[in-house]
Amino acid sequence: MVRVLKLELKGITKRFGSLVANDHIDVVVEPGQIHCLLGENGAGKSTLMNVLYGLYEPTEGQILIDDKPVTFRGPGDAMAAGIGMVHQHFMLVPVFTVAENVALGAEATKAGGFLNLDDTRRKIKEISDRYGFDVDPDAMVEDLPVGVQQRVEIIKALVRDAKVLILDEPTAVLTPQDTDELLDIMRQLKSHGTSIVFISHKLREVKAVSDTITVIRRGKVVGSADPGASTTELASLMVGRAVNLTLDKAPAKPQETTFQVKDLTVIAPSGQHVVDGISFDIARGEILAVAGVQGNGQTELTEAILGLHERAQGSILLDGEELLGRSVKDVLNAGVGFVPEDRSVDGLIGTFSIAENLILDRYDKAPFAKGISMSPATVLENAKTRIEEFDVRTPSGSLAAGTLSGGNQQKVVMARELSRPLRLFIASQPTRGVDVGSIEFLHKRIVAERDHGTPVMIVSTELDEVIELADRIAVLYKGKLVGIVPAGTGRDVLGLMMAGLSPEEALADAARKQPATDPGGAAAADAAAGAAAGPAPTKESNQAPAAHPVQESSSGAVGDDHE
């Protein structure tokens, strides 16, 4: 049996410039426990864990192991002290084998510095056998499914004798079935004596597996909760006020079908068919939600519709007009509204003012332009109306858009796209990284657009958001359309489809299992808290700190984007 250790964080404070990501946080992780840190995106959970793992130095505060204070100068020190971490975005070298990845940094060597990978292979096999992982030490990591990659990360930590394992949003990239398996693995690890710090904002998972829950909001510990507490209780603790998590949505009244995609194929520069022969249509007054695990062709699908992909084949018809092959400007002028998945990179120009961002698509048209000159007064006037209508929290429309919080930035993008007559509305990850208050609002606006008679397409990797909004659900897997199912299809069925099973197979498979008891409240709360920071890693982390939200406090965001 491994020696267990007690871990204590005492008064940890971490500041980035004037931003306080962690404010005197106290957490005690008892040996052999699964301790959950629950909080919204941007609450400061990841920052705290990066401090614990030696990646950041705390501005103030102490880390105690078995009641003795320790200082970590880098991850090496943390690992030596028995702390292992599985990062949200995996820290694996894609072109290395599993064994090489596991060995890296703690290599077994023969005389002269030569690698001894046999030793590593043996250790991997040992751990794989103990926990029932099916991992081939000589497989190339980039060829492995995400779930297996995550196991490689866990093996990495265990090989280094981790007694405390930090799992940072481990379920963000997993299908629901993978998630269940991970929860099982966590329980097994616990029974073998490993303590786990589980970071999440998904209430269902947290309730299922935690022994202790610490809730963090805006960088502060706001309390602890019992895993038996109700989801509404947990949600309001996390958000800081009572939340109404269910969306009031009248049933759809689909009219004629005006938007059709036929045999759409998009070829990536690598030659891969990232979107592979997809056909679907959307009627006026209907929301089609596209579900799927991140990276299965959703991005390329929306970009192809907008005309951003040169190598797209097939047909995209809007009111009988072919959109494919036309310029982005033409497509926008045809009445397509588009909310890109990464607002800070593709949706806004951070250094432009809010007012300017609100007319990025119409700056050259009346009333904003007169001949070759622009009319700043009209632009500001327009901004005033939009800011009011979309409840953007800002003192003035002439401030730079980059100073807004995530939720308010998203409102600006949404306001721009929804403020002209649309014949098709596409929103990609409409609430990713957005605070709960804004999510409610944004969802309502999307439904309002539908009720206005626009065909709406939502792309989301958050299953809960899909379930919440959709009138029909299309599932993508490896660039192919697995199937389109009606709203109300069970989570488990959708989960199986996200793993590539056809709707029929998925239904049959799900029926054979115990009918999953899905606490609706939990699902809704997850959706709200969620908008989960699915991986958009490079883009987000490239942001200068100045671009981080400071305006609206409820998102006070620093930490989670900071890896």
Added chain:
Amino acid sequence: MSTTATAPVPGGPQGKPEQAKERKQTVSAKPVTWKLPVTLMVLAVVAFIFFGLMGPQKTAKFGVSSGGDFFQLPAIEVPAFLSGIVLSVILLVLAGYSMVLKTNNRHSPRWLPVVFTVIFVVAFLIWVVGGARTPSISLAGLIAGSVTLAVPIVFGSLSGVLCERAGVVNIAIEGQLLGGAFTAAIVASLTDNPYLGLVAAAVAGALVSMVLAVFSIKYVVNQIIVGVVLNVLVSGLTGFLFSTVMQANKEMFNSPGRLPIIEIPILSSIPVIGPILFKQSVVGYLMYVAVIVVWIGLFKTKWGLRVRSVGEHPQAADTLGIKVNATRFWNVTLGGAVAGIGGSFFTLVAIDSFTKEISGGRGFIALAAMILGRWNPIGAFFAALLFGFADNLQSIVTIIGTPVPSQFMAMLPYLVTVFAVAGLVGRSRPPAASGIPYVKG
């Protein structure tokens, strides 16, 4: 970054996992393109018209042994016209085979472009020699000369490999070669000891590299820009010192004396390979050692695993306690030292004095060799040999007098470079983090 998320199959009832596994294999294979078959066909047709139909009606003679060899092999004599026809027909068949495979949506086997290239080069050689005024060359001399000309390119490309594997783009190879050449000349002249010149060249190359390392790693200046600036700087500095100091007192500052050619008895008399492997200067032997050592180091040792991880995924390396920027710094420095040794070849082996721009753009060719060799020391070595061969062929062909204008021949190495770097020889994937500075947090 990482590929499409392939959600693994849920641990559901029996039967399902297999199904999804099959599905996984059917997708995402790299599609077969027309690029290779079409290129091969165009080249084959060119070969057929020029080397075949328009081939010279002479006999091309290739000497294999030189006078000193301890056994003599007869010279190879081939009828130029006939062999031109035969070889170009083989090329047409190979290209046709590649096209047939494409129409059946299958990849060409990996040997095909390699065999094609070899036959093409042979056909070209016979055509050139057959058409010359004196249709006879020494094959042994051609190959030995190629290796000689390749030496600085090999060192340069190794420098590139060492830097890029750690995630730093080294455009400054040219400057490192030039710096090495200059310092070797001046130190060897002053001390009358070419071996000290060799050491000094390594130090000079390392110093040039350190400037690159400090600016690109510590101050996160764009690596390409620092590299280009360094090239210009070294070129200007050495040029200035050459015309002011070296020209003024040639005896004292620019007469380094050559490194002796060390001949290994018996072995050096083996025809063709003897002179290549066993009749070299110290720098030549060092080249072979360096290629092997860098290869083993990168792919078989703990050091290499860490270096490659830093060049592929620095965050991952960092979370495992590896010092990313320190690793980069020392690798870039080491790369500079290696290129510096390559530079000493110009002034201590090839010619026994320094002149302006003596490296003549070979640092850039070395960069191409690195890419063509797919960031692998051994691949880079053979790619560098190819460039050395093209270079050497040009001078030999000019001597024996061919109908082909020498200007065209002079273009050859660069033409090869352009096609090589354009990725015709196969898609190559650079280290993922190459050129991207690592800033923590």
